[in-house]
Amino acid sequence: MTAAAGTGGRTGVEVRLEDLRRRYAGVTALDGLNLTMAPGELVALLGPSGCGKTTALRLLAGLEEADGGRVVIAGEDVTNVPANKREIGMVFQAYSLFPHMTAMQNVEFGMQLHDVGAAERRKRAGDMLELVGLSAHVHKYANQLSGGQQQRVALARALAIEPKVLLLDEPLSALDARVRARLRDEIRRVQLEVGTTTLFVTHDQEEALAIADRVGVMNAGRIEQLGPPTTIYSRPATPFVAEFVGLTNRLAGTVKGGEVEVRGTRLPLVKPDTADGPAIALVRPEAVTMAADGDIIPGPMVGTVIATVFLGATSRVTVDLGDITVLAQLPTSDATSLTAGTRVRLAMRRDPVLIARDEKASTEA
Amino acid sequence: MKLRIFRVVTLIAAGAFFLVPIGAMFEFSTRGVGENSPRTLANWKAILDFPELVGPLTPNSSGIIASLELAAITSIATLVVLVPTMVWVRLRLPRLRRVIESISLLPLTIPAIVLVVGFWPMYQWMGINFNDSILTLTFAYIILVLPYAYRALDAGLAAIDVKTLSEAARSLGAGWPTVMWRVIVPNISSALLNASLLSVALVLGEYTIANNLLYPNLQVEIVSLARTNAGVSIAVAVASLLFAFGLLVGLSFVGSGPRRQRARVRERLVQTFGRDLSGGTR
Numbered sequence A: 001m002t003a004a005a006g007t008g009g010r011t012g013v014e015v016r017l018e019d020l021r022r023r024y025a026g027v028t029a030l031d032g033l034n035l036t037m038a039p040g041e042l043v044a045l046l047g048p049s050g051c052g053k054t055t056a057l058r059l060l061a062g063l064e065e066a067d068g069g070r071v072v073i074a075g076e077d078v079t080n081v082p083a084n085k086r087e088i089g090m091v092f093q094a095y096s097l098f099p100h101m102t103a104m105q106n107v108e109f110g111m112q113l114h115d116v117g118a119a120e121r122r123k124r125a126g127d128m129l130e131l132v133g134l135s136a137h138v139h140k141y142a143n144q145l146s147g148g149q150q151q152r153v154a155l156a157r158a159l160a161i162e163p164k165v166l167l168l169d170e171p172l173s174a175l176d177a178r179v180r181a182r183l184r185d186e187i188r189r190v191q192l193e194v195g196t197t198t199l200f201v202t203h204d205q206e207e208a209l210a211i212a213d214r215v216g217v218m219n220a221g222r223i224e225q226l227g228p229p230t231t232i233y234s235r236p237a238t239p240f241v242a243e244f245v246g247l248t249n250r251l252a253g254t255v256k257g258g259e260v261e262v263r264g265t266r267l268p269l270v271k272p273d274t275a276d277g278p279a280i281a282l283v284r285p286e287a288v289t290m291a292a293d294g295d296i297i298p299g300p301m302v303g304t305v306i307a308t309v310f311l312g313a314t315s316r317v318t319v320d321l322g323d324i325t326v327l328a329q330l331p332t333s334d335a336t337s338l339t340a341g342t343r344v345r346l347a348m349r350r351d352p353v354l355i356a357r358d359e360k361a362s363t364e365a
Numbered sequence B: 001m002k003l004r005i006f007r008v009v010t011l012i013a014a015g016a017f018f019l020v021p022i023g024a025m026f027e028f029s030t031r032g033v034g035e036n037s038p039r040t041l042a043n044w045k046a047i048l049d050f051p052e053l054v055g056p057l058t059p060n061s062s063g064i065i066a067s068l069e070l071a072a073i074t075s076i077a078t079l080v081v082l083v084p085t086m087v088w089v090r091l092r093l094p095r096l097r098r099v100i101e102s103i104s105l106l107p108l109t110i111p112a113i114v115l116v117v118g119f120w121p122m123y124q125w126m127g128i129n130f131n132d133s134i135l136t137l138t139f140a141y142i143i144l145v146l147p148y149a150y151r152a153l154d155a156g157l158a159a160i161d162v163k164t165l166s167e168a169a170r171s172l173g174a175g176w177p178t179v180m181w182r183v184i185v186p187n188i189s190s191a192l193l194n195a196s197l198l199s200v201a202l203v204l205g206e207y208t209i210a211n212n213l214l215y216p217n218l219q220v221e222i223v224s225l226a227r228t229n230a231g232v233s234i235a236v237a238v239a240s241l242l243f244a245f246g247l248l249v250g251l252s253f254v255g256s257g258p259r260r261q262r263a264r265v266r267e268r269l270v271q272t273f274g275r276d277l278s279g280g281t282r
């Protein structure tokens, strides 16, 4: 009730998920999830389908009960508080507008339940709809709005009650690519404007990296790595993160004395204490370069260009090395001459690399 | 084009199927006494002279009033029991849905006369220990209309995303009663209407159970009247048919408030009767 009382001064609060656990008939959806969100922060939970993202969100919202662990919002333990008393705004993956209400009435609904007076309600609903750019559509019903517009109304509706936390569960996944990118940026703009602590769930890495202050990469019911997008991308802490975020070459090699030898090149290890033996090294396409000298005599890094994909400033080149293909991401100026069929010799930058988990190494080495 | 013709033919055939007997009944009920005597509404006027049809509600009279009351109570009680249950099952016990559905369809597979055998001792007990009013038939009728009401409501609930809508409402601060009244009910209004239409129609036409449990509802009175005065009995039958039909049409307009457009009303009528027919033939 307090959240709806004030009008200005919406400041985010700290949100803590402590050791959350949840099982469904034999499936462990959450396996001790820990996450602390700073006030006003936007954290994206990123992970493959089925890793427990939605479950985490629903436990935070109170729509599902935890088997163990705590949910703490603004210093208050709300683990046993029902969903309708948690002051949490939520935008769902499925379209969730009340079909029998106009956009305006949808936005007013929550405020009505919070005993906001009619005049104040109407004004604030108007403001919220303006904030999401829908002033022209306030009297339309859900079936008269596009998917993107419906999600904007849902966002306005969630924010209208001035929630302590805003939760978004893959709100863009039903939209087409162009709308998705635009609405993503808009959600970020609105979130920065209202300053509400926000948890954004997605399985789309580009979305997560683009929108979040910090990204939490989830795997099998826990967060594997939590950090700013640049860190997640350039310094993945685990092989899972490395492979899930961005593209990765899986190259067979041998670990020896804190280094890994891959196709004739010795690369440093992120974790130098890795045991010696055969291993799969994970090498980013950016770390694969064209060899400086022109001699193309047969060798482990010599091959034929299969395809070149223009991405803008960089281009992605697929090279067939005989036994495997590797991806190289090069400045477009270097890649223009690399048409399919060109013979090339590649090199690898000596960035520290991760070693893939054992079970995969043994099956593919 | 072919489809159009097919539809028209079907409509005419179905119409004839219903209207010819009713027309014949009407013809019979307006015959005068003796050959060549002019048409007369005497039988129709006489309806009002039979207290067992229209008199005040006493334990053993007034079939019309009793049946109307039964229809109203049964359809409301059915909705009150069924809607929250079905919503709850959808939200919390989705795996029980098949079970609940088959249970609710059971009364369809059991002949009314068999139901009576089961009801008999219960009604005997109820008559002694609780109440022997004809309105206790409501309990039997709720079971009787269950399959139809369930089907109608299930179609309505399937058309909306009950889970997401109620969770959205909950996160906005709505308790369960608010979720029901302000989110679910308004969005299944035509299903609620369908369910009540079916309940009303079923109760107004019910004979077997009432007769065997010795409660004189409308149909029982019509039959007993037929033995002494066939003309009046047929007149009442036609009147009750027309009344039921009028009620159904009337009810189906109730759900469409003034703010909705005519097109939507028409659409809903088609929907209602389309669904009614399919529900009835199951």
Ligand SMILES: Nc1ncnc2c1ncn2[C@@H]1O[C@H](COP(=O)(O)OP(=O)(O)O)[C@@H](O)[C@H]1O
Pocket: A024, A025, A027, A028, A029, A047, A048, A049, A050, A051, A052, A053, A054, A055, A056
């Ligand atoms: N209501 C449920 N009943 C049974 N299993 C469930 C239920 N909800 C989720 N799960 C299971 O829990 C795991 C995590 O699900 P979820 O949190 O929805 O993943 P995500 O949102 O990351 O795709 C999945 O294996 C899923 O099958």
Ligand SMILES: [Mg+2]
Pocket: A053, A054, A055
């Ligand atoms: Mg999910």
